[in-house]
Amino acid sequence: MVRISQSTFLQGLTCLAACASLVIAAPLPKHVSRDESVPEESLAPNSPEEESLAQSGPPGPPPKRPKLMIIDTDMLNFVDDPLAIGLANILQTRGEVEILGVISSVFSRYVPPAIDAINTYYKHPYIPTAIQKPVNNDLRDPMYPQVNEYLTGLVNNFPQDVKDGSLTDQPVTLYRQLLAKAPPNSVTIANIGYSDNLYKLLMSKPDSISPLTGHELVKQKVAELVVQANPEGQSFNFVAHDPKFAIYVMTHWPTLATYVPEAIGSEVLLGARLSKLDLKKNPVAYAFTTIEGVGANTPAWDSTAVYFAVRGLDDVYTYERNRGEITFTPDGTASWNYNSPSKLQRSVGLKIQAGTFAKRIEDLLLLKP
Numbered sequence: 001m002v003r004i005s006q007s008t009f010l011q012g013l014t015c016l017a018a019c020a021s022l023v024i025a026a027p028l029p030k031h032v033s034r035d036e037s038v039p040e041e042s043l044a045p046n047s048p049e050e051e052s053l054a055q056s057g058p059p060g061p062p063p064k065r066p067k068l069m070i071i072d073t074d075m076l077n078f079v080d081d082p083l084a085i086g087l088a089n090i091l092q093t094r095g096e097v098e099i100l101g102v103i104s105s106v107f108s109r110y111v112p113p114a115i116d117a118i119n120t121y122y123k124h125p126y127i128p129t130a131i132q133k134p135v136n137n138d139l140r141d142p143m144y145p146q147v148n149e150y151l152t153g154l155v156n157n158f159p160q161d162v163k164d165g166s167l168t169d170q171p172v173t174l175y176r177q178l179l180a181k182a183p184p185n186s187v188t189i190a191n192i193g194y195s196d197n198l199y200k201l202l203m204s205k206p207d208s209i210s211p212l213t214g215h216e217l218v219k220q221k222v223a224e225l226v227v228q229a230n231p232e233g234q235s236f237n238f239v240a241h242d243p244k245f246a247i248y249v250m251t252h253w254p255t256l257a258t259y260v261p262e263a264i265g266s267e268v269l270l271g272a273r274l275s276k277l278d279l280k281k282n283p284v285a286y287a288f289t290t291i292e293g294v295g296a297n298t299p300a301w302d303s304t305a306v307y308f309a310v311r312g313l314d315d316v317y318t319y320e321r322n323r324g325e326i327t328f329t330p331d332g333t334a335s336w337n338y339n340s341p342s343k344l345q346r347s348v349g350l351k352i353q354a355g356t357f358a359k360r361i362e363d364l365l366l367l368k369p
């Protein structure tokens with residue numbers, strides 16, 4: 001099976017753009033070391049093999065008041081998105097986060113029920129979902145020609161009650177509802193897809209949900225935006241849809257914004273052990289194995305951003321840019337202005353071995369609900 005990486009996708013865009021020059025910042029994937037171990041208590045493994053798989057992992061921080069998080073995803077046939085949504089659910093089970101909603105920046109009617117299948121497996125079936133309208137019947141990103149797709153399998157073979165994306169709210173409606181109800185300065189948004197929805201949120205007017213504009217609502221309620229994208233150069237999530245969305249959002253975001261670069265996820269390769277789980281029960285393992293096959297590893301892009309969104313720096317990350325802010329050229333290429341007076345934007349780098357981080361995330365993904 002051929003897996004087209006985000007970097008390869010960008011290279012494809014380069015050709016489509018009549019060979020316009022495009023710098024790919026993410027390094028080539030490398031193999032993950034498997035000889036590092038971090039202890040982890042198991043939540044509830046219920047088969048000998050899964051129990052064995054779930055015996056080791058990270059201790060994690062002691063439970064505090066859970067962070068409130070909204071996930072904005074471009075899950076379609078990208079496999080790092082279901083991994084990240086699964087990771088968020090596991091961290092919720094551990095008391096570290098409360099997922100307020102999972103919102104889609106693509107248009108496929110199959111995506112919200114597929115997301116609900118993951119949330120339902122982890123015993124969080126009440127988490128609301130939303131997707132852009134009008135919905136379509138996409139099972140794959142046209143630029144991502146994987147042979148297999150996991151959406152219909154998730155929708156048809158795993159418990160979920162969303163049924164069809166056309167039945168969900170508009171993303172901006174759900175954003176406004178969730179933020180209006182949240183305490184001040186309390187919400188973290190993990191942006192692991194495109195910026196369409198955040199653009200429309202910022203542009204939204206006062207309505208029956210809130211007397212505040214979208215900009216005012218974000219400023220009052222959102223503590224931090226965590227973005228899986230590069231602070232410099234091109235990023236898949238910034239340019240694969242109209243770059244005007246990302247350019248506006250990232251240069252007008254009124255609260256803290258942290259960039260988790262693609263290069264981190266490109267080095268953090270994981271997933272091989274997921275294919276040993278029960279693929280008829282675990283929707284994340286099913287999605288992963290359907291796309292990647294048995295025994296393969298894949299870059300953990302979105303999981304690296306969700307991990308930071310929930311746990312912050314932990315012992316994993318360090319701040320690489322903690323002053324200045326992002327700027328763009330009109331094609332969505334970012335650069336960093338260190339002289340900006342803004343104190344609200346920053347990026348992170350990896351402080352531990354990529355293999356150690358990969359094992360930690362994979363150990364968490366092996367845990368049962």
Ligand SMILES: [Ca+2]
Pocket residue numbers: 073074075078080081192193302
């Ligand atoms: Ca994604």
